[in-house]
Amino acid sequence: MSNGVSTSTDKNVVDLTRAHRNRAATKAVRTTRERLQSGQGISPAFDVEILGMHISATLQGAAVIPTMLLLVAGFGSYFTSQPQFFIWALFGLTMHAIGIVIVKRAARSEITPQNQKRWRHILLLAQVAMGSCWAVFALQDCVACDETAFLFYKGGVLLLALSITAMATMLLRQAVLFSFLPTVIALTYLAASGHRMLDLGLTAVFTTALIFFIYITNRLHQANLKLLSFQTEKDDLIAELEVANSLSDEARRRAEEANMAKSRFLASMSHELRTPLNAILGFSEVMATEVLGPLNNPLYKEYAGDIHRSGKHLLELINEILDLSRIEAGKYELNEESVSLLELAEDCIGMIQLRAKSKNIRIDEQFELNLPSVWADEKAMRQVILNLLSNAVKFTPQGGEIMVKAGWTAGGGQYVSIRDNGPGIPEEEIPVVLSAFGQGSIAIKSAEQGTGLGLPIVQAILAKHGGEFKLRSKLREGTEVIAILPSNRVLESLPAVSEARAVEPRRRQFA
Numbered sequence: 001m002s003n004g005v006s007t008s009t010d011k012n013v014v015d016l017t018r019a020h021r022n023r024a025a026t027k028a029v030r031t032t033r034e035r036l037q038s039g040q041g042i043s044p045a046f047d048v049e050i051l052g053m054h055i056s057a058t059l060q061g062a063a064v065i066p067t068m069l070l071l072v073a074g075f076g077s078y079f080t081s082q083p084q085f086f087i088w089a090l091f092g093l094t095m096h097a098i099g100i101v102i103v104k105r106a107a108r109s110e111i112t113p114q115n116q117k118r119w120r121h122i123l124l125l126a127q128v129a130m131g132s133c134w135a136v137f138a139l140q141d142c143v144a145c146d147e148t149a150f151l152f153y154k155g156g157v158l159l160l161a162l163s164i165t166a167m168a169t170m171l172l173r174q175a176v177l178f179s180f181l182p183t184v185i186a187l188t189y190l191a192a193s194g195h196r197m198l199d200l201g202l203t204a205v206f207t208t209a210l211i212f213f214i215y216i217t218n219r220l221h222q223a224n225l226k227l228l229s230f231q232t233e234k235d236d237l238i239a240e241l242e243v244a245n246s247l248s249d250e251a252r253r254r255a256e257e258a259n260m261a262k263s264r265f266l267a268s269m270s271h272e273l274r275t276p277l278n279a280i281l282g283f284s285e286v287m288a289t290e291v292l293g294p295l296n297n298p299l300y301k302e303y304a305g306d307i308h309r310s311g312k313h314l315l316e317l318i319n320e321i322l323d324l325s326r327i328e329a330g331k332y333e334l335n336e337e338s339v340s341l342l343e344l345a346e347d348c349i350g351m352i353q354l355r356a357k358s359k360n361i362r363i364d365e366q367f368e369l370n371l372p373s374v375w376a377d378e379k380a381m382r383q384v385i386l387n388l389l390s391n392a393v394k395f396t397p398q399g400g401e402i403m404v405k406a407g408w409t410a411g412g413g414q415y416v417s418i419r420d421n422g423p424g425i426p427e428e429e430i431p432v433v434l435s436a437f438g439q440g441s442i443a444i445k446s447a448e449q450g451t452g453l454g455l456p457i458v459q460a461i462l463a464k465h466g467g468e469f470k471l472r473s474k475l476r477e478g479t480e481v482i483a484i485l486p487s488n489r490v491l492e493s494l495p496a497v498s499e500a501r502a503v504e505p506r507r508r509q510f511a
Contacts, residue, residue, distance in 0.1 A: 046228055048116045050221075051106075054123070054171035058103045061168055065096050065130070068164065072137075072157050079153070080142045088140065092133035099126035123172060127179040134161055135182035139190065148198065155202045158183060159209055166213040170220045176213050184210060263325040274318050277311055284308040320457060323383075327460040334377040334464055338491060341374060341381070341414055342367050345406050348385040352393055360399045368407035372492030374414055374485050380461045381483075387454040388418045388481050395422040395479070412487035413467075419480035425473040434459065434471065458483065465489060 073089035076082075103126070106119050138158060142150045162180055169175035187203040286292060287304035295301045326332040349363055356363055392402045405417040425433055434455055458481075459469045466486050473479040 046225055046232075047120075048111050048113055049228060050171050050224065051111055051116055051120060051123075053224075054169070055103055055107050057171060058168065059100075059107065062100050064164060064168065066093055068161065069093055069096070069133075076140075076153070080145050080150070082142060082144075084140065088133070088136055091136065092130075095129045095133045099130055102126045120172070124175060124178045127169065127172070127175050128182065130165075131179035131182045134158060134180060135186040138183050138186040151198045151202060155205065158206055162206070162209055162213055166217050170217040171224060173218075173221055176210065176217050180206075180210050274315065277315055277318070281308060281311045281315065284311060320454065323457050324460075327457065327464075332460070332464065334380065336375055336377055338373040339376045339378045339381060340371070341406050341416055341485075342371050344378070344382055344385055345404060345416055348382060348389055349404060351386065352389045355390075355393050356402070359393065359396070361393060361396050361402060362400075363402045363404060366403060366405045366407075371406065371408070371414060372490055374489045375491055376465055376485060376489060377461075380464070384458045384461050384483050385416055385418075387458050388416075388483065391454060391481075392418050392420040392422070392479075396420040397422060409484055409487075412490065413485050414490060415482055415484045417480060417482045419478060421478040424475045424477050424479055425471075426475050427473075430471060430473065455481075 069089045069092045073085040076085035102122060106123065109119070111119055138154065140154065162176070165179050166176050169179070184203070184207055187199070187206055191199040191203045284304050284307040287295065288301060288308050290301065295304075323332070345365075345367070349365070353363070389402075389404070396402060400421050402421075403417075403419045405415075405419075407415065409415050455469075455471070462469045462483055462485075466489070468484040468486075470482040470484070471479070472482075
């Protein structure tokens with residue numbers, strides 16, 4: 001770039017343009033919520049979809065009614081020997097064809113919530129036209145036939161037509177009523193004009209059946225509406241979940257980028273700080289030790305010593321930040337070799353002994369004998385034990401005690417345990433202490449404050465080894481920390497031992 005900024009920094013820019021991809025899903029979610037919060041609970045869009053389903057079902061079953069008309073006309077002509085049934089069938093086929101043409105036109109048109117009422121009325125008129133066919137059939141008569149047999153034949157055909165039409169048009173509200181209201185009128189006219197009990201009975205039975213099928217189709221229609229409502233709510237909830245997942249992915253990506261940027265910043269700044277700090281440490285040590293000659297003012301020598309000690313403390317903090325940055329960036333590599341945990345623990349105790357003696361703290365050892373070596377990074381494990389020992393010395397009061405144990409775990413691995421009789425940690429503060437830069441109330445009040453990175457670094461190093469870190473603490477009773485390496489890190493394969501197994505540990509005391 002012309003201004004000297006690397007183009008790689010563009011990778012850190014968060015993409016905020018993805019929100020438009022979720023607008024449709026968000027709109028669907030908002031519509032569902034508004035519908036659920038309203039009193040009706042049924043959207044006009046449902047009527048559009050139901051109407052579309054009716055149109056599709058009608059086109060799929062278009063051959064049912066013509067087949068039935070031809071069968072009825074064939075049987076009627078055969079038993080009555082009268083050709084008017086074929087004329088009636090021709091009329092019925094014409095009405096049915098008109099209805100199918102209207103349905104196909106509706107299928108090609110775009111039905112919207114604004115025009116769905118008009119299309120529904122048109123389809124109901126088509127049903128009325130088809131219903132006039134059955135009204136004409138109800139008016140048929142046969143002089144040469146047995147009156148009772150012909151009446152039963154006509155009643156059976158009308159009930160069959162009613163049931164088929166009810167099943168075929170259950171998605172179209174009031175279709176059954178509009179289809180067979182002309183038939184009821186025709187049957188009523190016959191019963192009133194002929195004064196015959198059979199006609200009256202047929203009218204009553206058919207009207208009752210019509211009322212029953214109207215009730216059934218209304219229930220089926222409501223059931224379909226509820227089913228469609230549940231399906232839509234499910235789809236909208238899935239859309240909402242996708243939106244939430246998308247937002248979660250975006251938030252996680254931003255957090256990861258921010259974390260990587262933070263790690264790069266810390267690593268860069270730590271390196272930049274360490275360079276001048278080495279000069280400060282070197283020159284302050286030269287001045288404090290009076291290598292180039294005595295200082296005329298003793299106070300200057302004391303100041304030089306303070307500068308050197310403060311610089312070393314600052315260097316330790318910078319090294320911790322560097323370690324954590326490398327771990328978070330995934331660039332912390334283990335340099336594994338054969339390591340003895342017993343020797344490491346003894347070395348670390350020796351390194352920390354001077355600080356412990358200055359506070360009159362006694363360190364006791366309890367090591368199991370003949371522990372085999374483990375396959376681990378010696379520098380990393382030394383850092384783990386030193387961090388844990390330093391914390392124990394830091395928070396153990398004057399004249400306190402620290403117990404260091406090393407031995408076998410119940411699963412065949414090895415552990416190092418460090419227990420002190422310090423002030424302990426409140427139970428609710430343990431997650432804070434284990435988090436990066438987290439410090440408990442005791443640490444905040446302590447004069448020896450740090451960065452709060454020691455325990456997170458210990459956890460990360462042990463996790464790199466496939467191990468485990470445990471912290472047990474009680475307020476005013478002390479704290480125990482345990483670093484565990486798994487059995488697959490032990491170079492000498494030994495059977496797992498029971499936790500209750502009695503051992504004869506090697507004990508030492510440091511006053």
